[in-house]
Amino acid sequence: MNKKIVIxxxxxxxxxxxxxxxxxxxxxxxxxxxxxxxxDERSLExxxxxxxxxxxxxxxxxxxxxxxxxxxxxxxxxxxxxIPKGLIPLLKIPGLGGKKLAKLYxxxxxxxxxxxxxxxxxxxxxxxxxxxxxxEEKILKELEQxxxxxxxxxxxxxxxxxREINQLLASIExxxxxxxxxxxxxxxxxxxxxxxxxxxxxxxxxxxxxxxxLTIKEIVSSGDTKVSVVLDLDxxxxxxxxxxxxxxxxxxxxxxxxSKDHNVRMRQLAKEQGKKxxxxxxxxxDGQILTFHSEKEFFALFGLPYIPPTVRETGQELDRLNExxxxxxxEDIKADLHMHTTYSDGAHSVAEMGEALISKGYHxxxxxxxxxxxxxxxxxxxxxxxxxxxxIEAFNEAHPDFTLFSGTEMDILPDGSLDYDDDxxxxxxxxxxxxxxxxxxxxxxxxxxxxxxxxHPYVHMIAHPTGRIIGERExxxxxxxxxxxxxxxxxxxLELNASPYRLDLCIEHLKLAMELGVPIAINTDAHAIEQLxxxxxxxxxxxxAWLKKELVVNTWSxxxxxxxxxxxx
DNA sequence: GCCGTTTTCGGCCCGACTGTTTTCAGTCG
Numbered sequence: 001m002n003k004k005i006v007i008x009x010x011x012x013x014x015x016x017x018x019x020x021x022x023x024x025x026x027x028x029x030x031x032x033x034x035x036x037x038x039x040d041e042r043s044l045e046x047x048x049x050x051x052x053x054x055x056x057x058x059x060x061x062x063x064x065x066x067x068x069x070x071x072x073x074x075x076x077x078x079x080x081x082x083i084p085k086g087l088i089p090l091l092k093i094p095g096l097g098g099k100k101l102a103k104l105y106x107x108x109x110x111x112x113x114x115x116x117x118x119x120x121x122x123x124x125x126x127x128x129x130x131x132x133x134x135x136e137e138k139i140l141k142e143l144e145q146x147x148x149x150x151x152x153x154x155x156x157x158x159x160x161x162x163r164e165i166n167q168l169l170a171s172i173e174x175x176x177x178x179x180x181x182x183x184x185x186x187x188x189x190x191x192x193x194x195x196x197x198x199x200x201x202x203x204x205x206x207x208x209x210x211x212x213x214l215t216i217k218e219i220v221s222s223g224d225t226k227v228s229v230v231l232d233l234d235x236x237x238x239x240x241x242x243x244x245x246x247x248x249x250x251x252x253x254x255x256x257x258x259s260k261d262h263n264v265r266m267r268q269l270a271k272e273q274g275k276k277x278x279x280x281x282x283x284x285x286d287g288q289i290l291t292f293h294s295e296k297e298f299f300a301l302f303g304l305p306y307i308p309p310t311v312r313e314t315g316q317e318l319d320r321l322n323e324x325x326x327x328x329x330x331e332d333i334k335a336d337l338h339m340h341t342t343y344s345d346g347a348h349s350v351a352e353m354g355e356a357l358i359s360k361g362y363h364x365x366x367x368x369x370x371x372x373x374x375x376x377x378x379x380x381x382x383x384x385x386x387x388x389x390x391x392i393e394a395f396n397e398a399h400p401d402f403t404l405f406s407g408t409e410m411d412i413l414p415d416g417s418l419d420y421d422d423d424x425x426x427x428x429x430x431x432x433x434x435x436x437x438x439x440x441x442x443x444x445x446x447x448x449x450x451x452x453x454x455x456h457p458y459v460h461m462i463a464h465p466t467g468r469i470i471g472e473r474e475x476x477x478x479x480x481x482x483x484x485x486x487x488x489x490x491x492x493x494l495e496l497n498a499s500p501y502r503l504d505l506c507i508e509h510l511k512l513a514m515e516l517g518v519p520i521a522i523n524t525d526a527h528a529i530e531q532l533x534x535x536x537x538x539x540x541x542x543x544x545a546w547l548k549k550e551l552v553v554n555t556w557s558x559x560x561x562x563x564x565x566x567x568x569x
Numbered sequence: 570g571c572c573g574t575t576t577t578c579g580g581c582c583c584g585a586c587t588g589t590t591t592t593c594a595g596t597c598g
Contacts, residue, residue, distance in 0.1 A: 017570095023570085024581095025571085025580090025581055026571095028570085028571095029581090030570075032570090033570080033571085054571090054572085055571070055572095056571085057570065057572080058570085059570050094596085095587085095588095095595090095597095096595095096596085097595060097596050097597085098595095098596095099594080099595060099596085100595070100596085129589090130588085130589065130590090130594065130595075131588090131589080132588060132590095134587085134589085135587095135588070135589085138587095193598095195598090221585090221587075222586095223585065223586055224585090224586095225584095225585070225586095226585060228586090240598085242585095255583085255598095256598080258598080260582095260598070263582070263583090263598095264582060266582090267582045267583075268582075271582085276583085277583080278582090278583055278584070279583080279584070280584090
């Protein structure tokens, strides 16, 4: 039995119980059990007693055992008999939850989109208790937009939306401070919506200006403390603004940064200490409400270190507090090892990129333009590469406290050969190998190409190992586990490409690389000076994998780095 | 349904908003 199937079955049972209008705590018990099983790192075979896992008890444990023994769950089969499948997608309609759908089904026999539409149009819905004409209208409107509703949007798209909204918020006088919150602040790859927390003394004025300035398709709700809109951009984007008093800002920010599971753990911990957390402050045992100047202060009240938003996910971060100080942060970063200049497809010159690195406070960097195969990117011939090297050496002479290394991002060609000969490569300080072509080759062939590169004595690093673009394309589907093992065996670096389009390697693979002690370089792959800022997203993303700074090549001193690249020649 | 060094029963995170009510249920995050 596949663990994923067991987890999905428990979630399915929860869904059906919800549709029956069951006790919400019972419903969430099944969800919690599914979640607990998912968070447990062990495989089904390795777990001997499921009820020993917190969140799994007699009932849910029996379902799991039954699934393993027989491959099915009688409880689910019973539920499927009682409740038509057509109801499940209706749960996605905003405003309709289990209780209301249960009523619609039991009273009106509604079990499909068509039946629901028909019931609304014939005005039968408004006669049910708890329903009215407005609900009817709202359901009809939602049914029309069904499917057209926005799904999850990728971080690279939301990043530009957030930047624009931040600019707007900065321009509104009545706003004392503001911050993006939600899953975007936690640096998730995709988000369902954007959340902003705003501190102000004049919520009504701020609300007015927001509704006036933003490109709004629909106002979802607009109350004293919450404004919720759908923005009419290239993609429809749901955005929630929370308007609070300045002293409540920190607790509100913490609350709406989430995750839900993190908040639940925090509130449980508070309760154990006789305290109560809400958006508006922390209530002490004596009834006094405390507010905070920073999240650091907030966590300190509970005896916790500052927990960065990036790791506030499963709630288990509260069990890994001593690892937090080892996490890589932007302050630890001393270098960027992958960037492009006007020699290939970059926007700025060697000297401009070098100066930009120095102004970031870095100690060293590597210029890595494309190799000759990539004609569309104006890849460098060995002659141009040599000329660039001279430019780099001149830059170094003028900047004695900084080291710019001469490198390349060399293509691994479709036939598995490398784009430069050894006598070209041996004159470079740092050699990145990567795939930019023939993505659809069978995995076997892709792995041959990667192997040719990773075992090559002059190659130091594999860049963006899967070639994925978040939400756009899968990449070339390599066997990443194998690749990580090769990196270990041949002592090579793997990249975490910090571009929000890529974030490649992903969290799961970064975890494996860390387990094996494979060094990771967080690189921006900048094609212009501004993109060097991607380093921030990259380090935050690395935190999500609990990446320790010592394994991150960019935190090394220039001597450590020199040692490493020499060793590989 | 799950959980428990104060509890084997009575809680389960907490609050806003909407649309329904005429004080609150359902939904959402």
